[in-house]
Structures are given as structure tokens and as C-alpha cells.
Amino acid sequence: GENVEQHPSTLSVQEGDSAVIKCTYSDSASNYFPWYKQELGKGPQLIIDIRSNVGEKKDQRIAVTLNKTAKHFSLHITETQPEDSAVYFCAAHPPEGYNKLIFGAGTRLAVHP
Amino acid sequence: GAGVSQTPSNKVTEKGKYVELRCDPISGHTALYWYRQSLGQGPEFLIYFQGTGAADDSGLPNDRFFAVRPEGSVSTLKIQRTERGDSAVYLCASSLVRGGEQYFGPGTRLTVT
Numbered sequence: 280g281e282n283v284e285q286h287p288s289t290l291s292v293q294e295g296d297s298a299v300i301k302c303t304y305s306d307s308a309s310n311y312f313p314w315y316k317q318e319l320g321k322g323p324q325l326i327i328d329i330r331s332n333v334g335e336k337k338d339q340r341i342a343v344t345l346n347k348t349a350k351h352f353s354l355h356i357t358e359t360q361p362e363d364s365a366v367y368f369c370a371a372h373p374p375e376g377y378n379k380l381i382f383g384a385g386t387r388l389a390v391h392p
Numbered sequence: 393g394a395g396v397s398q399t400p401s402n403k404v405t406e407k408g409k410y411v412e413l414r415c416d417p418i419s420g421h422t423a424l425y426w427y428r429q430s431l432g433q434g435p436e437f438l439i440y441f442q443g444t445g446a447a448d449d450s451g452l453p454n455d456r457f458f459a460v461r462p463e464g465s466v467s468t469l470k471i472q473r474t475e476r477g478d479s480a481v482y483l484c485a486s487s488l489v490r491g492g493e494q495y496f497g498p499g500t501r502l503t504v505t
Contacts, residue, residue, distance in 0.1 A: 285434075313493065322396070322483055322496035323435065368434050372491070378448040379425065380494060382434030 281306040281373040285383030292359055293391055300386045302369035303351040311372035312352045313380065314343060316365045323368060327354070359390045394418065396497035398484050404503045405474055413469040413500045415484030423490050424467050426459055427483040429499070435483050441467060442490055474504045 282305040292298050304312075310331040315323035329336045329343045329352065336343050340359075345352040356363055366387050370380040397416040405411050417424050423442055427435035437451040441461045449459075456474075461467040471478055481501050485494040 283434075311491070315496070320498075322498045325493055325495060328493060370434075378440040378490075379437035379451065380435075382436070385432070385434050 281309055281371055281381045283369060283371050283381050283383045285369050285386055287386060288384065289387045289389070291389045291391065294359060294361060296359055298354075298356045298359055298363070298388055298390075300354045300367055300369070300388075301351060302353070302371075302383050303349075304371040304381075305350070306371070306373050307347070307350060308374040309371040310374055312343070312345060313370050313372075314341075314354050315368045315370065315382075317368065317385075318365045326367075356388075359388075361390050361392055364388055364390045396484055396486055396495055398482075398497040398500050400500060401498065402501045402503075404505060407474060407476060407504055409474050411471050411474060411502065413471075413482050413502070415467045415469070415486075415497060417465065417467070417484070417486030418488075418495060421486035421488050421495075422464070423487040423492065423494075424461060425485040425487075425494060426467070426469050427485065427496075429481045429483055431480075435496075438469070438482075471502075474502075476504045478502060479504045 285302045313328035316326045317323045342355045366385045369383045399414045426438040429435045440448040444464045456472045459469045481499040483499045485496045487494045
């Protein structure tokens with residue numbers, strides 16, 4: 280089955296810097312890759328997603344890139360702010376049945392003022 | 393509009409007891425998912441409903457876990473003979489259609505003592 284690996288597990292940046300989180304997946308047929316932000320005590324919040332027919336998607340300060348050949352995708356956050364501090368999860372949607380998301384282990388991002 | 397809601401937000405129970413966790417999806421969403429999140433990990437898929445039927449229950453860890461969605465809206469996750477290893481945050485998500493973006497609720501934190 281699908282397996283998703285996420286790096287780094289923790290990331291510390293200064294306010295205004297950029298942050299990049301990387302994920303790899305194992306099933307080349309996976310076709311949908313969302314990113315979630317989870318704050319303490321809350322459920323995961325969908326922040327951006329990308330489907331396998333595009334290579335890049337951008338929404339204000341966040342962007343996601345997908346390399347299908349290498350089977351990896353990345354989240355880019357520019358001009359980071361303290362409120363970006365949270366745990367970020369990548370996920371992949373395996374092709375069989377569209378029934379589930381397979382999540383990475385998460386990246387704890389700390390943005391220091 | 394209203395998001396996914398889950399009750400209770402916290403549940404403490406003794407080993408061996410029975411618990412029910414409730415999920416109220418976004419109105420009109422036909423697909424409903426249950427995930428379990430252990431401390432420091434990403435959510436893990438448990439079960440998926442399309443309408444009233446459990447279309448994929450491959451993530452349920454054993455037969456102590458059961459879920460229903462009798463009218464195609466609210467869902468209840470039921471755990472019999474709880475064990476300390478069941479302690480986790482149980483997350484519910486819904487999507488408008490099968491394979492669509494999944495929106496998560498705040499979760500129920502279950503503690504088995």
C-alpha cells in the first residue's frame with residue numbers, strides 16, 4: 280500500500296524567512312496530495328492541495344510543487360509569520376477507491392519573531 | 393457555514409468500558425471518514441462511509457471497533473471493551489463527494505484509564 284514520508288520533523292525559522300517541507304510517496308498511481316495545518320487541540324485544516332495533472336499550485340504565501348517522476352511533493356511558505364507556527368501534515372490519496380488519505384508523520388514548524 | 397462537529401471533545405473511560413463518539417458532518421457531504429491520531433503522529437484511516445454504507449472499513453484495528461451512519465448524515469464510532477492502547481484523538485472528516493477535499497472536525501480525545 281501507499282507510504283508517505285515527511286521531512287523534516289521539526290523546522291525553526293525566523294519571521295519573514297521561507298519554510299520548505301518535503302514529502303515522498305511510494306505508489307506512483309497516487310493522484311491527489313493535500314496539505315493540512317494542525318494547531319494545538321484542533322483538527323487538521325486543509326490549506327492547499329494539488330492533483331497529479333499539475334506541477335505547481337500557489338495560494339498567496341503558500342505553494343505546493345509536485346514531481347511525479349521522483350514521487351515527491353513539497354510545501355513552500357514564504358514571508359513566514361508567527362501564526363504559521365503549527366504542525367503540518369502532507370498526505371497522499373492512493374488510487375484504489377478514493378477512500379482514504381495516507382498521512383506523513385508531520386512537521387512541527389516554529390516561526391520566531 | 394458550520395464545519396464538522398464532534399462530541400464529546402474529551403472522553404475519559406475505564407478499561408473494559410464501552411464508548412460512543414459522535415460526528416456531525418458538513419451538511420450535504422455524502423462521504424464521511426473516521427481517522428485515529430496518536431500523539432506525535434499523523435492521522436490513520438479507520439473507516440469510510442458513502443451515504444449510509446461503510447464502503448471501506450479496512451482501517452478498523454479489530455472487531456471491538458464499529459461505526460454506523462444510519463441516515464447518511466451523523467455517524468457514531470463505537471468501541472467495545474476499551475483498552476489503554478485505544479487512547480488517542482479520534483478525528484472525523486467529510487467531503488462533498490467521494491474523492492473530494494476532506495474537511496476535519498476538532499476530534500474527540502479518548503483516554504482509557
